[in-house]
Amino acid sequence: MDNKPQIVGRSIPRVDGVAKVTGAAKFAIDLSVPGMVFGAVVRSERAHAEIIDIDTRSAEQSPGVVRIITGRDLDNVVPYFGHIVLDHPILAIERTLYYGEPIALVIARSQQAATHAASQVEVEYRELPYVTDALEALKDDAPILHPQRGEVVRDLGFDAGEEGGSGNICSLASLDWGNVDSGFAAADLVIEGEFRYPMLYGYAMEPYNALAVSGEDGLTVYTTTQHPYMVRKDLARILSLPFAKVRVVVPYVGGGYGTKSYSKIEPLAAVAAQLTGLPVKVVLGVEESIHTTRSDSAIVRARSGYTAQGLLVARAFEIVLNSGAYTDNSPQVGQKAVNTCFGPYRTPALSVRMRSVFTNTVPASSLRGFGTPQGTFAGELQMDEAAERLGIDPVELRKRNLVGPGEEVIPGKRALEANLPEDLELLSKSVDWPDPGEGRASGLGLSASDSGAYPSSTALVRIHADGSASALVGATEMGQGSRTVLAQIAAQELALPMELVTIVSSDTGIGPFEQTTGASRTTTVVGRSLQAACQDARRQLRALAAEVHEVAVESVQDAPGGVLVDGTWRSFAEVIQGWFGAGGEVIGTGAIRRSGDFAETPVFWEIGAAGVIVSVDRDTGEVSVEKLATIGDVGFAINPAMVHGQDAGAALMGLGAALHEELVYEGEMLTNPNLVDYRVPRFEDLPREMDQMLVERQDGVGPYGSKGAGEGGGNAIGAAIASAIARLLGVRPRELPLTSERVWRLLQDGRIPREADDDLS
Amino acid sequence: MSARKISFVLNRRPQETEIDDSVLLLDFLRDRGLTGAKPSCEMEVCGSCTILIDGLPFSACTTLAVEVEGRTVETIEGVARNGELHPIQEAFVERFAMQCGFCTPGMVLTAKALLESNPDPSRDDILHWMEGNICRCTGYESIVEAILSAAAKAGTGDG
Numbered sequence: 001m002d003n004k005p006q007i008v009g010r011s012i013p014r015v016d017g018v019a020k021v022t023g024a025a026k027f028a029i030d031l032s033v034p035g036m037v038f039g040a041v042v043r044s045e046r047a048h049a050e051i052i053d054i055d056t057r058s059a060e061q062s063p064g065v066v067r068i069i070t071g072r073d074l075d076n077v078v079p080y081f082g083h084i085v086l087d088h089p090i091l092a093i094e095r096t097l098y099y100g101e102p103i104a105l106v107i108a109r110s111q112q113a114a115t116h117a118a119s120q121v122e123v124e125y126r127e128l129p130y131v132t133d134a135l136e137a138l139k140d141d142a143p144i145l146h147p148q149r150g151e152v153v154r155d156l157g158f159d160a161g162e163e164g165g166s167g168n169i170c171s172l173a174s175l176d177w178g179n180v181d182s183g184f185a186a187a188d189l190v191i192e193g194e195f196r197y198p199m200l201y202g203y204a205m206e207p208y209n210a211l212a213v214s215g216e217d218g219l220t221v222y223t224t225t226q227h228p229y230m231v232r233k234d235l236a237r238i239l240s241l242p243f244a245k246v247r248v249v250v251p252y253v254g255g256g257y258g259t260k261s262y263s264k265i266e267p268l269a270a271v272a273a274q275l276t277g278l279p280v281k282v283v284l285g286v287e288e289s290i291h292t293t294r295s296d297s298a299i300v301r302a303r304s305g306y307t308a309q310g311l312l313v314a315r316a317f318e319i320v321l322n323s324g325a326y327t328d329n330s331p332q333v334g335q336k337a338v339n340t341c342f343g344p345y346r347t348p349a350l351s352v353r354m355r356s357v358f359t360n361t362v363p364a365s366s367l368r369g370f371g372t373p374q375g376t377f378a379g380e381l382q383m384d385e386a387a388e389r390l391g392i393d394p395v396e397l398r399k400r401n402l403v404g405p406g407e408e409v410i411p412g413k414r415a416l417e418a419n420l421p422e423d424l425e426l427l428s429k430s431v432d433w434p435d436p437g438e439g440r441a442s443g444l445g446l447s448a449s450d451s452g453a454y455p456s457s458t459a460l461v462r463i464h465a466d467g468s469a470s471a472l473v474g475a476t477e478m479g480q481g482s483r484t485v486l487a488q489i490a491a492q493e494l495a496l497p498m499e500l501v502t503i504v505s506s507d508t509g510i511g512p513f514e515q516t517t518g519a520s521r522t523t524t525v526v527g528r529s530l531q532a533a534c535q536d537a538r539r540q541l542r543a544l545a546a547e548v549h550e551v552a553v554e555s556v557q558d559a560p561g562g563v564l565v566d567g568t569w570r571s572f573a574e575v576i577q578g579w580f581g582a583g584g585e586v587i588g589t590g591a592i593r594r595s596g597d598f599a600e601t602p603v604f605w606e607i608g609a610a611g612v613i614v615s616v617d618r619d620t621g622e623v624s625v626e627k628l629a630t631i632g633d634v635g636f637a638i639n640p641a642m643v644h645g646q647d648a649g650a651a652l653m654g655l656g657a658a659l660h661e662e663l664v665y666e667g668e669m670l671t672n673p674n675l676v677d678y679r680v681p682r683f684e685d686l687p688r689e690m691d692q693m694l695v696e697r698q699d700g701v702g703p704y705g706s707k708g709a710g711e712g713g714g715n716a717i718g719a720a721i722a723s724a725i726a727r728l729l730g731v732r733p734r735e736l737p738l739t740s741e742r743v744w745r746l747l748q749d750g751r752i753p754r755e756a757d758d759d760l761s
Numbered sequence: 762m763s764a765r766k767i768s769f770v771l772n773r774r775p776q777e778t779e780i781d782d783s784v785l786l787l788d789f790l791r792d793r794g795l796t797g798a799k800p801s802c803e804m805e806v807c808g809s810c811t812i813l814i815d816g817l818p819f820s821a822c823t824t825l826a827v828e829v830e831g832r833t834v835e836t837i838e839g840v841a842r843n844g845e846l847h848p849i850q851e852a853f854v855e856r857f858a859m860q861c862g863f864c865t866p867g868m869v870l871t872a873k874a875l876l877e878s879n880p881d882p883s884r885d886d887i888l889h890w891m892e893g894n895i896c897r898c899t900g901y902e903s904i905v906e907a908i909l910s911a912a913a914k915a916g917t918g919d920g
Contacts, residue, residue: 017854020862021846021869023797023837030796203897205801205809205863254799254863255897286802479861479898641857648900649860675802675895683891686901 007492008704011641015484015503016252016477025252028224029209029283036211037066039272039282040114042104042121043291044096047360047668048130048143051094054104055122062120064113067276070104074271080150081234081267084171085327087150088363090238090267096125097145097325098360099669100291105272107280130360132665134299134322137168137359144168145325145358170323170356171331173338177411178349183314187305191385195378196735197718198662199297199322201290202367203680206254208292209283210266212273218245220509221270224253226260226476227516232508234263235270247509256478257653258366261518262329264292290673294663295367296321296333296356298374300341304382310390310397314349315382317341319375321356324363330356333364333371336449340715341375343383344409344420344448344605345401361665366518368653369711372449372608373718377736380445380719385732394723395428398446405699409448414600416448417699417707418633423609430629430691431611440626443724444611445716451708452603453519455594458512459529461490461537463586467561467573468500471533474514475526476506480710481642482522488638489527489703493534494572495560512589520606520708523638525598527703529590537588541575544586548578597701604700604707607633608715610651612687614724621744623659623725625687628652628717632692635700635707647692647713654717656681662737767830772839780826786812787821790836797837797866808894811867812836816878818871818893837866840873849873849911858907860898868894872908881912 019025042054056068071079071093079093080086092103104121108114129143136142145168165172184190210223218241225231228248236246253260265282272280284292301318319337323330334356342350383401387394402420403409409416424446428434431442460472471490477483483503491501504511514526538558545563546553549570557564562571576584592598609631615624630647637643660679664671672678692713700707722733725743731750735742768777780789787810790798798821801809805820812821813835840847849872852858859865868891875882875890882890887908896904 011857013854014857014859016862017857017859018846018850020859020865021837021850021853022841023795023866025862026796027799027863029799030791205807205861205895205897206799207801252862254801255861257897283800479859481860645857645860645899645903648902649898650900652900653897674804675806676804680895680897681901682895683888683901683905686888686905690900690902 007488007498008638009636011639012484012488012498014481015487027206027252027254028211028222029206031211031222031251033211033213033279036279036281037107037109037276038111038114039105039107039269039280040118041102041288042106042118042123044092044099044101044103046096046125046127047099047132048128049096049125050128051092051096051103051123052126053124056104059106059117059120062113062117064109065117066107066109066278068104068106068121069272069275073275077271078238081238081263082150082153082327083230083262084154084329084331085150085152087146088326088328090271098362100362101325102268105268107272107276130668132359132361132668134320134357134359137357142168145360168358170327170358171334173335173354175338175352176350178314180314180316180349180351183349184303184305187313188308189386189389190303190305191382191389192303193382193734195300195302195381197298197374197377198657198736200295200367200657200661201663201678202257202259202295204255204257204259207284207286207289208265210269211279211281212269213279214273214277218247219270219273220247220249221266222249222251223266224260225250225266226253226256226478226518227262228476228506228508229474229513230516231263231266234267238267239270239274249509250476250506253476253478257368258370258518259293261366261516286675287673290670291362293365294362296323296330296364296374298337300375300378302378302382304386306386306390308390310386310392310400312345312347312401315342315347316351317375317378319352319354321354322359322361322364323356324359324361326363328363328365329370330364333366336371337375339410340372340447340449341379343376343379344403344416344446346403360668368650369449369715372447372711372715373654373657376445376447376608376716377718377722380716381722381732381734384723384726393434395424395433398424409605413450414602416605418448418605418607419697420446420607423607423631423633423695426693427609427611427629427631430693431613431627436613440613440615441724441728442611442613443720443727445719445723447608447715448605449608449711449715450602451519451606451711452521452524454515455525455592455598455603456515457525457529457592459526459533459590460512461530461533461588463537463541463572463576465573465576465584467571469494469496470502470504471530472504472511473526473530474506474511475522476517478517480522480646481639484642485523485638486526486530489530490534493531520710521603523706524603524700524702524708525592527706529592531703532590533588536590537586540586540588541572544579545570545575548575606708606712607631608712609633610654610713610716610720612720612724614721614728616725616728616743618747621740621747623738623743625655627689627691628655628687629691629693630713631695632709633695634709635702636696636698636705637694638704638706640694643694643709644692646710648690650711650713651717652681654714655685658718658721658736658738660737660739765827767827769829769831770833772835782825782827784826785822786824786826786829789826790821795836795838799863799866808867808871809864811870811894813870813874816874818874837870840869847873848914849876852907852911856903856907856910858899858903864894864896868896868904875908876912876915880915882908884909
């Protein structure tokens with residue numbers, strides 16, 4: 001990087017750090033506008049029912065009520081949203097498909113008035129048979145959720161299986177190569193098993209909320225979404241508005257992790273603002289947020305065949321996802337589970353079938369790693385089981401099968417950039433493989449997931465007349481640190497100090513288009529479009545300087561914060577002011593599309609490499625994680641401390657899913673839709689030792705050889721913990737979470753002898 | 762519902778106000794623009810609405826505004842003084858002890874109360890004291906490090 005100041009590659013403090021520690025940082029939930037009114041959602045109390053009548057008379061008389069909206073008020077709008085299939089009604093229309101589904105919105109002058117009146121809305125139902133279990137929903141006599149399917153819109157621009165199908169099939173996906181039948185026939189060892197991954201709630205701490213304002217310039221919605229441009233598309237379709245008349249503004253987002261991908265409560269707030277002509281704010285409580293989106297739970301039937309030397313010959317997976325009442329992002333979650341379940345191993349013959357299934361439960365969508373943790377759990381535990389059955393060390397068995405750098409994971413896709421054998425070596429050392437000491441066991445898991453989503457991104461950089469710069473991007477800051485990392489990239493490219501660079505993000509009325517903020521893509525994809533914008537600004541500045549100083553453009557070179565004209569340094573400010581005479585600015589643009597470095601997908605393979613050391617209290621079944629190690633195989637860490645933070649956060653979130661978290665249905669409703677009964681990791685769950693290792697081989701297509709982080713750290717934790725418990729107890733868990741009760745039962749059923757009590761000695 | 766007059770100290774300033782009996786302290790503060798305390802779990806589990814009453818952490822989501830009669834309330838907006846960060850806030854920035862930042866005001870206040878009652882906490886003391894504050898982003902380790910670092914600096918007179 002020549003004589004430029006080195007800004008990338010350093011743990012520069014977060015640009016939003018001070019705002020966040022002082023409470024100055026504003027989130028959508030903190031916003032208000034004069035005259036705004038408040039919405040309270042009336043929710044279904046049946047899992048599956050026809051809505052016979054909604055009696056709003058008494059609620060309408062309640063003090064402060066402005067208006068009540070039901071499915072019957074949606075005649076003049078497109079009443080469905082969805083980025084893959086338009087099947088999600090803004091409010092239930094004639095039929096409700098899950099307990100907790102929005103049925104009406106009460107709009108009132110205060111939140112208290114709205115909530116109070118909402119309790120007075122009477123809904124009359126005609127109950128229909130319901131189904132909450134995915135396998136039950138696949139049976140011939142199961143109630144059908146969607147006899148008529150929504151219009152397919154596929155706004156993804158990406159492989160996402162085939163939506164539709166018959167019965168309750170939401171989507172299908174498959175992946176095949178080689179001949180699995182002859183593979184299994186020739187195998188020395190074939191193992192089979194069924195694995196279950198739980199239904200999770202991401203619990204982004206800022207609940208879903210949106211503030212919609214309808215005015216002369218169209219609609220403005222302030223919301224806590226990751227994907228403002230996806231939300232814009234839904235809102236434009238719903239209200240028949242051009243994109244130019246829909247402005248989606250995203251301030252700081254209080255946690256995303258995939259749970260704030262795509263539209264959630266924005267369509268309802270927008271329609272309410274349109275119908276009332278008033279600014280409407282809708283804030284959901286945590287129980288309502290749980291009833292908005294959860295992750296796809298999975299049942300994975302897996303079969304793997306090996307030679308006596310431990311080489312894979314064939315693998316077959318059958319995946320069933322419980323995808324809830326509407327399509328949302330489940331086709332893509334399912335596709336990703338298909339693409340990752342067999343792991344980054346050379347597999348001569350493969351057959352994967354995925355069915356995503358509608359059930360009368362909360363709609364499922366993305367959650368950190370979407371699909372990868374579900375499939376990896378099955379695939380990695382079979383690698384362990386095979387190792388034990390063949391008498392080969394599990395690390396050694398993996399090494400014999402791992403895809404090497406430059407080899408294909410999936411035929412026709414981008415070759416693997418990473419060096420997994422080296423990563424595995426580091427990981428196994430960190431968890432004292434194979435023997436971490438008396439009463440403990442190590443476990444580890446690997447995954448490579450197809451990340452980066454669709455490479456479509458734009459960026460602008462404005463070099464102001466005083467030489468400072470604003471970079472405009474569509475990437476959402478949701479804690480991952482995009483504003484800081486992108487500011488570092490812009491500062492590096494323009495060779496300006498960080499203090500002179502500002503990032504303006506996630507405002508569809510001002511900033512440029514971004515496909516999504518998800519799939520760990522921002523540093524890689526947005527980073528590159530911003531780099532291109534900076535280079536464009538640089539090119540323009542050289543041309544302006546040449547014109548001002550009447551020299552050939554070839555005699556102007558880039559320099560820190562300015563240019564060299566025949567060897568003399570001229571600041572950006574001097575060039576801009578010289579050319580314009582007064583004021584002025586230079587605007588550079590950058591764009592990334594599926595071309596050049598980004599022609600091949602995935603954009604990058606995100607590595608999940610996790611290892612743990614665990615101990616178990618044999619009396620209670622309680623699992624203690626003594627050490628949790630991950631590898632951030634990120635190519636180049638633009639801000640190492642923030643990569644560390646992403647990996648640590650993903651790892652602990654994965655640990656929650658492995659040990660505690662699970663949404664449980666009993667009958668037609670959830671038994672634990674709150675933060676007491678749905679237990680997320682707390683301070684005292686922190687493993688005694690955390691080891692987030694960083695591997696930088698500059699092998700990514702992102703700026704300076706970077707590639708994404710943020711999901712990998714969590715993708716293989718469930719597999720690693722279950723693997724360690726299996727080694728420690730001699731019983732193979734096949735289901736998460738490994739709660740104390742579940743481990744205790746495993747110990748009883750597995751007839752593990754209890755250790756002698758201390759007091760007998 | 763009935764209103765009553767209360768007086769208390771809010772971020773070092775005496776206040777007198779008429780307030781309805783049923784108003785939650787969290788709504789009372791946020792309606793006055795003090796949005797640092799955040800609503801999240803609504804049941805005293807997550808700590809994102811933490812404020813200090815007479816120096817100790819409370820959940821504003823389950824405290825009535827009238828309960829602060831005669832007491833001293835500190836919100837995150839009152840922690841930095843004259844634009845200068847409190848050592849705990851500095852440590853959170855230095856140690857990257859926040860990501861999305863939604864839990865951060867509550868974390869900072871709970872940690873501040875810890876160091877005021879125990880200036881030299883062990884790692885286990887921190888884990889135990891902070892148990893009522895949830896963070897979904899960081900994985901907690903960086904927050905523990907920030908608190909240890911703030912305590913160490915105060916101990917050596919650097920704070």
